[in-house]
Amino acid sequence: MADGGLFIQHALRMAPDDLFFDREPEIRTIRDVCLDLPAVPAQSCALIGPRRAGTSEIAKRIYKDLFLNQETILPFWYGFDRIFQDPVHFARDYFSQLVRQYLAFQEKDPSLLLPKVIRFEAIERMVTKCSDAGLHRLCDDFEDALRDGDRTELIAFTLQAPEVLAQDTTGTACVILDHFHRVFRMSWPDAASLTDLYPSAMSSPVVPHILTGQAEVLQRHYLSMESTAGRVRRLSVAGLDSKRALDAFMGCCERYEVAVDQDAVAHELHRFQGIPFYMLCVIRKARQEGISLTRWGAIRDVYFAEVAQGEIAFYYDSLLNRCCPGPFAKRDAIRILSHPLLRVGSRLPLEDVAKRLSLDLDATRALVDALVSTGLLVENYGMMAPVENPVFNDFLRVAHRYWIGRTGSDEIRKDLFRETQDVPVLTELNHDDGPGPGRKEKQRVSFGLVLPMVSETELVAARAAEQVAERVDFSDEDIGRIRMALIEACINCFEHSGSEDGKIYITFTLDTEKLSIVVEDKGISFDPKKVPVPERGEGKGTPSRRGWGLELIRNLMDQVVFEDVPVGTRLRMVKYYPKDTGLKAQAG
């Protein structure tokens, strides 16, 4: 059966084995949940993961394994590659694929799976030659259903066919439905929809169904239906963890003969979110351009080239094109997705975004619906939120500058590279959970950040403050106030400290009731009492132009104290949590 695997690989258009990354733990979980047959009743599941996480590939591996390595579970794989306008055409295609795969499985002959597309009549000929009474009975029933003319009955029969076939033969079956989100594009005036009919097939105790497809569409339109509740379990498939991602990256570089350094890869690995597609794009680009990936700067540069102009850009651009009826809509979509408040993770009402961007409300609603359906935006209860996809966010930054800011793509690449060059990592300084029962009261966690005094690094501090503040239920407004106070504190250090080491030391501490931020420099001390209070205007002409920093900090935070230190200045700012909230997440 050595060649059998190859036939299956061609039939299912699987990735070559040396480009399939270790997904053993995920496959084991799926087998435990769905395929412990007939020991426990079947449980259908949907593989839910980020874009390009490889759920289809995992499902294909399961099919291949079932086909080659056991005899009691009939595997059936169906990919929704085509949209059928006529339910009869869909039924014939689905049924003929089932029969063909059944014959191939029974005869242990994967060559029967090719060619991928086959005429229904050819399947009928194959059945005629076969002496399997159960299969003949099923085909006769299918012919009757075709002749009967009730198309809803025909589709219902077709979807139940794997179970009927399994009951007569192997006893159990496993149906794998790839790109299941596409069923929502098939609706027929003279037959019930597939989404209405599938839940019944999926509740079979002997035939689990495994679904793959766009996570957002499956979750929003299928898994949230009352008829699927309890019938289809969600199994999360995340990107590869860092160890497997590193192995995968190194293995791919070897396969594509690209020089690479493991430490450099480890430094940049977080960019890929453990998604093999992004890694492959970068490695292929490096090979194509003859670039060695032995320095982290080179990996980052190729990554941004990919995001700006490569396959990653093309992929996300094609998704945007699918959502937008024309170039103006595409520009509006980029403006919506790039809205700064969404970019910092805020949730915004749709009306608010339309108003802020001066867009027509109905057109915005249509666009947002399309973006949500494509999984580029999250929407719930009328509130919009960004998808958690850093690669897509990088693509958006490029698209926004290119299309809205009209900056050249090479210049953008350089900007992105520069912007990310000196972003420091927030390091955990200590984490005191306290012992036993008193744990909650003693919970306290600190983070440290050291920043160079260079232009706009205060934004890095602001971003870090947001991350820390998000651990607690601060309102968006409070997070904004904290961000602004910290920006002002940093600017004060830049302007007044005259520090020789040119650094700002920031510590964030979360305890049970407040967030404290200490901003310290090693420069010249000063007496805050001697700082003049600026004029607010009040009818005596426009307000004072300078000297607002400290006054704003005092206004934005709950407590502001300058602490005595031997050298330099130490400013402690405190913001108390809103009532009834506290530290909501552990550090890490």
Next chain:
Amino acid sequence: MGQFQMDVKFDRDFVIFYTNGYINDLGGEKIERKCEDILREGYRKVIVNFSESPIINSIGISILIGLIDRVKRAKGSVCFTNLTLNNTEVFEFMGLTQYAPVFPNIEEAVRFTMGHA
């Protein structure tokens, strides 16, 4: 947040600045320079749309104060739109809103500007 950029739209007798990015000294100066240019061209009514600038620091604001001063001296008017709640709060605290009204959206700012002789 990236480099500050600005689009300028001329409409009847007023000008709308669409800022994009962090407004600090550099961003503020770009706005100020552009304001000088449009005053030289004879425009006297300015709307600044901050929808894509959620972060404005005190130096940026100080330059906006200068801009208000400059336009007022030329007998013109300035108004702001699409400020975040935080920035509106800060503008109010500093007393800017007495000299340059803040509107939630561009339509209201245009209506105000059109009615402003």
